[in-house]
Amino acid sequence: MATATPPQQPTPERFFNVMNAHHQTEALKTAVDLEVFTAIAEGNTTAATIAKRCRAAERGVRTLCDFLTIHEFLTKDGMQYGLAPDAAVFLNRNSPAYLGGAMEFMLSPRSREAFTQLTEAVRRGGTALGEGSVVAENPEWVTFARAMMPLARMPAQMMAAELRKGGEAHKVLDIAAGHGMYGISVAKENPGAQVYAADWKNVLEVAKGNAQAMGIGERYHLIPGSAFETDFGSEYDLVLIPNFLHHFDVPTCTTFLKKVRAALKLGGRVAIVEFIPNDDRVSPPAAAAFSMIMLVNTPSGDAYTFAELESMAKNAGFARVELVPRELAFNRLAVAYV
Amino acid sequence: MATATPPQQPTPERFFNVMNAHHQTEALKTAVDLEVFTAIAEGNTTAATIAKRCRAAERGVRTLCDFLTIHEFLTKDGMQYGLAPDAAVFLNRNSPAYLGGAMEFMLSPRSREAFTQLTEAVRRGGTALGEGSVVAENPEWVTFARAMMPLARMPAQMMAAELRKGGEAHKVLDIAAGHGMYGISVAKENPGAQVYAADWKNVLEVAKGNAQAMGIGERYHLIPGSAFETDFGSEYDLVLIPNFLHHFDVPTCTTFLKKVRAALKLGGRVAIVEFIPNDDRVSPPAAAAFSMIMLVNTPSGDAYTFAELESMAKNAGFARVELVPRELAFNRLAVAYV
Numbered sequence: 307m308a309t310a311t312p313p314q315q316p317t318p319e320r321f322f323n324v325m326n327a328h329h330q331t332e333a334l335k336t337a338v339d340l341e342v343f344t345a346i347a348e349g350n351t352t353a354a355t356i357a358k359r360c361r362a363a364e365r366g367v368r369t370l371c372d373f374l375t376i377h378e379f380l381t382k383d384g385m386q387y388g389l390a391p392d393a394a395v396f397l398n399r400n401s402p403a404y405l406g407g408a409m410e411f412m413l414s415p416r417s418r419e420a421f422t423q424l425t426e427a428v429r430r431g432g433t434a435l436g437e438g439s440v441v442a443e444n445p446e447w448v449t450f451a452r453a454m455m456p457l458a459r460m461p462a463q464m465m466a467a468e469l470r471k472g473g474e475a476h477k478v479l480d481i482a483a484g485h486g487m488y489g490i491s492v493a494k495e496n497p498g499a500q501v502y503a504a505d506w507k508n509v510l511e512v513a514k515g516n517a518q519a520m521g522i523g524e525r526y527h528l529i530p531g532s533a534f535e536t537d538f539g540s541e542y543d544l545v546l547i548p549n550f551l552h553h554f555d556v557p558t559c560t561t562f563l564k565k566v567r568a569a570l571k572l573g574g575r576v577a578i579v580e581f582i583p584n585d586d587r588v589s590p591p592a593a594a595a596f597s598m599i600m601l602v603n604t605p606s607g608d609a610y611t612f613a614e615l616e617s618m619a620k621n622a623g624f625a626r627v628e629l630v631p632r633e634l635a636f637n638r639l640a641v642a643y644v
Numbered sequence: 645m646a647t648a649t650p651p652q653q654p655t656p657e658r659f660f661n662v663m664n665a666h667h668q669t670e671a672l673k674t675a676v677d678l679e680v681f682t683a684i685a686e687g688n689t690t691a692a693t694i695a696k697r698c699r700a701a702e703r704g705v706r707t708l709c710d711f712l713t714i715h716e717f718l719t720k721d722g723m724q725y726g727l728a729p730d731a732a733v734f735l736n737r738n739s740p741a742y743l744g745g746a747m748e749f750m751l752s753p754r755s756r757e758a759f760t761q762l763t764e765a766v767r768r769g770g771t772a773l774g775e776g777s778v779v780a781e782n783p784e785w786v787t788f789a790r791a792m793m794p795l796a797r798m799p800a801q802m803m804a805a806e807l808r809k810g811g812e813a814h815k816v817l818d819i820a821a822g823h824g825m826y827g828i829s830v831a832k833e834n835p836g837a838q839v840y841a842a843d844w845k846n847v848l849e850v851a852k853g854n855a856q857a858m859g860i861g862e863r864y865h866l867i868p869g870s871a872f873e874t875d876f877g878s879e880y881d882l883v884l885i886p887n888f889l890h891h892f893d894v895p896t897c898t899t900f901l902k903k904v905r906a907a908l909k910l911g912g913r914v915a916i917v918e919f920i921p922n923d924d925r926v927s928p929p930a931a932a933a934f935s936m937i938m939l940v941n942t943p944s945g946d947a948y949t950f951a952e953l954e955s956m957a958k959n960a961g962f963a964r965v966e967l968v969p970r971e972l973a974f975n976r977l978a979v980a981y982v
Contacts (some may be wrong), residue, residue, distance in 0.1 A: 320730060321735070322930070324715065325746075325751065328666035328756075329936060332760065332762040335762075335763070339763050362766045362769075363766065369766075370939075372932060372935060372936075376926050376932055392654035396659050397659070422670065424674045427704060428700045428708050432703070586720065588720055594711075595664070601708075
């Protein structure tokens with residue numbers, strides 16, 4: 307039973323790396339909050355000059371910047387720090403692709419609190435924070451709408467281009483519109499389309515502002531209130547459900563899809579944008595790991611596989627469901643046909 | 645200016661991975677707390693049977709185990725979970741190399757609180773938690789002594805073997821002995837040595853128990869109190885300072901080393917076990933990253949380079965200082981000669 311290579315000795319290294327992984331989260335948040343990346347982009351490249359620009363202690367900045375160098379957000383050459391390419395694009399406040407705002411939502415006090423109670427969430431099989439994030443007029447969704455808009459731009463455009471291949475849209479419903487980017491992208495791809503955006507009243511103000519800024523304000527209409535309770539109207543040829551179903555359990559999603567189907571005209575489609583893991587539920591990593599974000603934040607939401615989404619849609623009366631091969635950043639697009 | 649390969653497009657992927665890195669820490673802690681790894685080692689391999697053994701919800705366990713599979717602590721084959729090799733060795737409570745206890749210290753409420761205040765620590769250049777971890781009789785050091793003992797065993801033995809090459813030790817002082825493993829290992833390597841352990845009284849009870857269990861109790865003596873204030877005695881031929889200097893600033897370390905030198909006899913040595921980063925302060929990763937753990941936890945501690953330690957020791961009157969080439973797990977060993 308001789309083997310060509312001896313089995314690798316197990317080491318506790320990964321245990322330590324993961325136990326300390328939260329240090330990385332804190333370091334990135336601190337660096338964004340203190341504008342360290344922006345300071346370096348502006349030409350402050352030593353601990354002393356960065357500290358002055360960021361109003362922090364040189365010793366603290368040196369330790370933070372060394373840590374960010376270890377984790378490859380910065381480079382270090384002698385005493386000079388520089389920005390790694392992705393830090394320059396996404397973490398400099400003056401970059402058009404700046405993502406620092408997304409941190410406000412992803413590391414909100416509530417979201418962090420939810421994760422510190424993971425043990426209780428696993429025991430219960432759902433959030434330890436009670437009602438969860440789906441209560442009416444929750445101001446967190448305004449934060450979400452503002453913070454996540456830059457991130458949604460690209461996948462929303464990709465979705466709109468994919469959907470356009472299936473025909474022109476005329477009357478479009480965007481459910482839980484948030485920042486509005488999905489509906490706005492469809493409006494831009496379909497110059498004759500009227501878009502109806504459904505979300506809480508406070509959130510729709512953000513979407514309306516974005517629609518106006520992007521030149522489609524006159525074709526943009528608001529349906530404020532709970533998506534489960536408001537009257538959507540009817541005769542839509544396209545309904546968008548971007549990153550909404552994952553907050554709810556299968557029966558709730560199925561009932562909701564029935565309501566959506568009733569609002570579609572014959573030949574209409576519903577576009578479901580979601581984190582969709584493979585059937586093994588452990589790949590691809592970002593989509594599969596999203597299940598845990600739902601576990602800690604919602605009573606019974608999940609990242610659904612395509613088979614599960616297909617089953618919900620068929621039980622809601624849709625004739626067929628397709629998974630679009632192209633990925634939309636971390637999301638996938640499933641299209642259900644009446 | 646044609647290039648053979650196009651430059652890689654920056655992606656926000658690492659930004660998201662690091663922003664979500666704390667999820668990994670929480671998942672590992674929850675899995676250890678609920679004994680998920682132990683449950684699987686005992687033969688419970690489906691979400692349903694693990695949930696029953698761990699008294700948790702099947703849905704919560706399934707999501708947690710999928711997440712642990714994504715991060716390679718578990719394997720998944722169909723519906724069956726298994727332990728990755730290092731999880732089997734280090735995370736099963738019934739394994740002799742179980743490290744779950746180390747989590748109690750590394751993820752103690754105080755340590756976590758310290759990291760959530762990293763921004764303030766960077767502003768100040770030191771811990772935002774006031775006095776820090778170096779107050780008298782802090783019960784956290786008892787937790788430390790109990791929790792970190794299994795981890796110290798191997799580096800302590802390696803240190804003792806290295807030091808034995810330099811000659812037999814007869815009278816040994818172990819400063820901030822903690823679990824006592826460093827002094828105990830020297831006692832075992834030097835059968836005639838008497839070991840004097842200095843630490844807080846409550847911590848020395850742990851060290852004394854370990855010394856007795858390891859058969860050197862009769863050669864083990866206690867010096868309770870502050871290392872800065874108690875009388876160490878004199879005529880030591882070896883003084884151990886394992887993972888102690890990093891809590892203090894350079895002047896404090898220098899003054900302390902003077903006190904240590906005064907306790908050594910002619911020809912004596914001091915063995916400094918530390919996280920010692922290279923002069924660039926960003927490598928090797930574990931030693932370099934330790935600087936941030938000191939930033940958040942202490943008023944002015946640090947991970948010192950060998951050049952800094954050498955300078956402290958020489959300013960304290962030591963004749964020469966050597967860095968032992970062999971690594972002691974994440975630590976290095978510097979030896980200063982009178």
